[in-house]
Amino acid sequence: MSQINRRDFIKAIAAASSASVLTIPSAHAGHTKGRVVVVGGGYGGATAAKYLRMMDGGIDVTLIEANTSYTSCPLSNEVVSGERDIKTLQVGYDGLKKHGVNVVHDWVTGVDTTKKVVSTKGGKTFAYDALILSPGVEFAYGAVEGYTEELANTSLPHAWKAGPQTLMLKKQLEAMPDGGKFIIAVPPGPFRCPPGPYERAAQVAYYCKTHGKAKSKILILDSNDSFSKKPLFEQAWKALYDGMIEWVPGASDGKVIKVDAKTKTCFTNFGEHQGDVVNIIPPHHAGKVAKDLGLATFKDKWCEVKPESMESKGQKDIYVIGDSCVGGELATNNGFPKSAHMAMTQAKVAVGAIIAKMNGLPLPVPYYVNTCYSVVAPDWGFSVVHVYRVENNAWVYVKEASGISPVTMPDKSPVPKLYRKLEAEYADGWLRNVLADAFA
Amino acid sequence: MRRKYTLALLACLGLSTLPALADDSTEALARTCNNCHGVNGVSAGGAMPSLGGQSEAYLKHIMLEWKSGERAAASMNRLIKGYSDEQIAGLAKYFAAKPWTPNTQKASADVMARGKDVTDKCETCHGATGGQPDDETIPRLNGQSAMFMHLELDKYRDEAFLMTHKKMIKSARKMEEGDVGIAAKYYGNQSK
Numbered sequence: 047m048s049q050i051n052r053r054d055f056i057k058a059i060a061a062a063s064s065a066s067v068l069t070i071p072s073a074h075a076g077h078t079k080g081r082v083v084v085v086g087g088g089y090g091g092a093t094a095a096k097y098l099r100m101m102d103g104g105i106d107v108t109l110i111e112a113n114t115s116y117t118s119c120p121l122s123n124e125v126v127s128g129e130r131d132i133k134t135l136q137v138g139y140d141g142l143k144k145h146g147v148n149v150v151h152d153w154v155t156g157v158d159t160t161k162k163v164v165s166t167k168g169g170k171t172f173a174y175d176a177l178i179l180s181p182g183v184e185f186a187y188g189a190v191e192g193y194t195e196e197l198a199n200t201s202l203p204h205a206w207k208a209g210p211q212t213l214m215l216k217k218q219l220e221a222m223p224d225g226g227k228f229i230i231a232v233p234p235g236p237f238r239c240p241p242g243p244y245e246r247a248a249q250v251a252y253y254c255k256t257h258g259k260a261k262s263k264i265l266i267l268d269s270n271d272s273f274s275k276k277p278l279f280e281q282a283w284k285a286l287y288d289g290m291i292e293w294v295p296g297a298s299d300g301k302v303i304k305v306d307a308k309t310k311t312c313f314t315n316f317g318e319h320q321g322d323v324v325n326i327i328p329p330h331h332a333g334k335v336a337k338d339l340g341l342a343t344f345k346d347k348w349c350e351v352k353p354e355s356m357e358s359k360g361q362k363d364i365y366v367i368g369d370s371c372v373g374g375e376l377a378t379n380n381g382f383p384k385s386a387h388m389a390m391t392q393a394k395v396a397v398g399a400i401i402a403k404m405n406g407l408p409l410p411v412p413y414y415v416n417t418c419y420s421v422v423a424p425d426w427g428f429s430v431v432h433v434y435r436v437e438n439n440a441w442v443y444v445k446e447a448s449g450i451s452p453v454t455m456p457d458k459s460p461v462p463k464l465y466r467k468l469e470a471e472y473a474d475g476w477l478r479n480v481l482a483d484a485f486a
Numbered sequence: 487m488r489r490k491y492t493l494a495l496l497a498c499l500g501l502s503t504l505p506a507l508a509d510d511s512t513e514a515l516a517r518t519c520n521n522c523h524g525v526n527g528v529s530a531g532g533a534m535p536s537l538g539g540q541s542e543a544y545l546k547h548i549m550l551e552w553k554s555g556e557r558a559a560a561s562m563n564r565l566i567k568g569y570s571d572e573q574i575a576g577l578a579k580y581f582a583a584k585p586w587t588p589n590t591q592k593a594s595a596d597v598m599a600r601g602k603d604v605t606d607k608c609e610t611c612h613g614a615t616g617g618q619p620d621d622e623t624i625p626r627l628n629g630q631s632a633m634f635m636h637l638e639l640d641k642y643r644d645e646a647f648l649m650t651h652k653k654m655i656k657s658a659r660k661m662e663e664g665d666v667g668i669a670a671k672y673y674g675n676q677s678k
């Protein structure tokens with residue numbers, strides 16, 4: 047190394063990387079540049095583990111994930127309506143193993159930040175030089191009186207983590223009579239997938255409309271006073287499902303504070319609403335492992351990180367990505383949305399920073415992008431885009447590149463149907479590509 | 487030559503574990519495109535297009551048209567406004583340098599036979615299989631996502647959707663409605 051200068055070194059790296067992503071052989075055992083442990087094999091963690099190996103075969107990567115198969119939340123609302131087979135959302139970890147990731151299925155119980163060791167329920171320990179946490183969210187069931195984890199798994203599924211609960215919710219919808227009421231209770235923001243509850247309402251309405259249950263009602267009891275892509279949702283609800291979906295904002299007593307599972311009744315401060323299907327989305331916060339470490343310094347819920355690297359503001363060499371972290375332009379209400387797309391770009395920033403550090407190179411420029419598609423009917427989709435730049439160690443929301451799909455054309459004429467059809471198709475293409483980019 | 491020399495030197499030194507970090511930031515920016523367009527710009531399917539191996543001129547041209555607002559898109563026209571012209575040029579160069587990797591999608595014998603006729607008029611510009619573009623303003627179609635191409639043809643055909651290339655617009659609008667999907671599948675099936 048001493049015989050070549052830094053510029054040549056970097057040129058060689060660039061050449062090597064453009065030839066093929068897999069040209070860099072892994073280091074011999076015992077000769078690694080560093081050990082990275084990744085906790086959580088969802089969109090964030092899987093992407094991080096894969097890209098670490100793909101970009102630098104000299105790094106030893108262990109991914110610790112509780113489950114042997116992952117179910118994508120994105121597009122799981124289409125499973126509820128019967129428009130998608132849940133199998134299209136499921137993926138295993140063989141792809142990551144092929145990249146040389148050491149995949150361990152276990153539950154992380156704690157981290158010793160002094161000794162830099164992660165320990166698991168299975169009694170194993172893993173030493174790290176850098177630790178990436180992507181544990182998703184932990185639900186605060188107690189925040190809605192009467193709601194419990196057991197109820198979620200048996201009779202009142204939240205289905206805010208895709209899997210068996212998604213299928214249970216689908217069954218309950220199928221059993222709902224025409225003229226029935228489907229209640230969705232939305233927690234105070236920020237929550238995972240800001241447009242998700244409203245997309246779910248549309249998918250439920252689509253099911254009802256196409257299965258002889260058009261007299262049914264979907265009642266959204268919201269803790270908040272506005273929501274993501276509101277004008278686009280309201281336009282679509284009206285055009286496709288007129289009169290079926292009612293949204294009650296927090297200011298109009300929409301916040302659900304208590305539920306009675308037996309009678310399927312939701313209680314707000316001043317009212318009560320009985321439903322045939324009750325879908326409570328409980329409030330949530332950073333994943334347990336991150337919260338236990340004391341990293342959730344933002345409102346005691348979310349983990350603050352450094353814009354240039356995704357490294358925790360509280361702990362050196364610990365990087366928190368995905369739903370557990372908080373960032374973006376918080377002051378102007380343009381914080382990072384908790385999305386799979388965002389989790390993946392954050393993972394790539396963290397990986398770039400870790401690799402640079404382990405190779406003694408300067409930090410690369412961090413790029414943050416989000417795109418979130420919502421599908422309200424098979425031929426009707428739309429999206430929101432968020433682009434952030436990092437300036438003076440702070441996130442800057444790039445307005446001109448961000449925002450929602452058009453609600454009308456610039457001359458106020460209606461948006462041609464083709465636009466909506468395109469984004470419904472692109473949503474499916476996006477899903478296939480993010481699954482591949484993270485797990486294959 | 488010099489690059490080769492450096493690589494050889496590194497190999498001699500046993501430095502086989504190089505990280506894939508380029509000095510400039512194009513590589514890092516391109517990794518955000520991978521979410522939708524795949525590693526090396528090879529799409530994993532659905533309606534997302536592959537980018538790797540399209541000509542630099544084509545890629546750059548269309549991104550700049552989105553940025554200026556001359557050309558419509560469903561998603562890309564927003565996202566691309568976040569990047570400078572230099573970054574866009576860098577991205578075009580980056581993806582153009584990757585190999586074109588056709589994803590041959592299944593199509594019935596009927597569709598292929600019909601597709602050959604339907605695309606007869608397209609051959610002068612795109613070549614017999616869509617894989618021999620006549621010049622660098624023309625994108626490769628062989629093994630591109632069929633769903634993507636179908637939707638692109640819909641864009642060219644829809645008067646309310648702002649597209650710019652007059653000849654391509656004219657070609658697409660001359661097609662029979664039922665032939666659009668067939669042409670897309672025909673090209674999507676091609677390996678070369």
Ligand SMILES: Cc1cc2nc3c(=O)[nH]c(=O)nc-3n(C[C@H](O)[C@H](O)[C@H](O)COP(=O)(O)OP(=O)(O)OC[C@H]3O[C@@H](n4cnc5c(N)ncnc54)[C@H](O)[C@@H]3O)c2cc1C
Nearest residue numbers: 086088090112119120154181182239368369384385386387
């Ligand atoms: C209905 C719905 C629709 C959505 N739609 C979209 C969409 O269209 N687009 C979009 O971009 N996003 C969407 N999202 C959001 C998206 O699912 C999340 O933002 C994304 O999954 C976050 O990734 P993550 O890696 O932070 O967490 P997760 O994907 O939740 O992964 C966390 C993983 O960590 C594991 N884990 C946690 N703690 C431990 C531990 N201690 N030990 C071992 N393993 C552990 C868990 O088992 C899990 O597999 C949607 C979400 C929902 C609920």
